Amino acid sequence: MQSNQSRALRHATALGALCALLASGGALAADTGASASAQARYLKERAVCLEGRSNQDRATCLKEAGAALAEAQALAAQIAAFPQQCMRADRASVYAQWDLPLAEALQREGAAGHAAVVAEGLAGAIRSRRRDQDQ
Numbered sequence: 001m002q003s004n005q006s007r008a009l010r011h012a013t014a015l016g017a018l019c020a021l022l023a024s025g026g027a028l029a030a031d032t033g034a035s036a037s038a039q040a041r042y043l044k045e046r047a048v049c050l051e052g053r054s055n056q057d058r059a060t061c062l063k064e065a066g067a068a069l070a071e072a073q074a075l076a077a078q079i080a081a082f083p084q085q086c087m088r089a090d091r092a093s094v095y096a097q098w099d100l101p102l103a104e105a106l107q108r109e110g111a112a113g114h115a116a117v118v119a120e121g122l123a124g125a126i127r128s129r130r131r132d133q134d135q
Helices: 004-025 032-050 058-080 084-096 102-134
Strands: none
Touching: 032 058, 084 102
């Protein structure tokens, strides 16, 4: 007979894994909020470079600012490719369960994330099946 804690852990682990697997079902549009924030940060760093307020020479400073922008935009695109309902459910879970014992937190995460897994899982399965039929 399984304990409630081991069942909760298995359930939450499966939900998390399923959310990650669903990411391969189709990428969402890039996160424009994160991209805009990265662009604003780049513009500030670029101004520092052009005004000579950096400890680096201008060319190095500008090169590093541009590389940081490209890396931030790539990371934003990777994050945006994950199933958004699952991502939001996971984020809400972190905030709502911070002070709870592990077993209770996992149980609540599983219950709260179930709707997202069902909704995005069905959509991902449909996309996957259509891709398979097209090939």
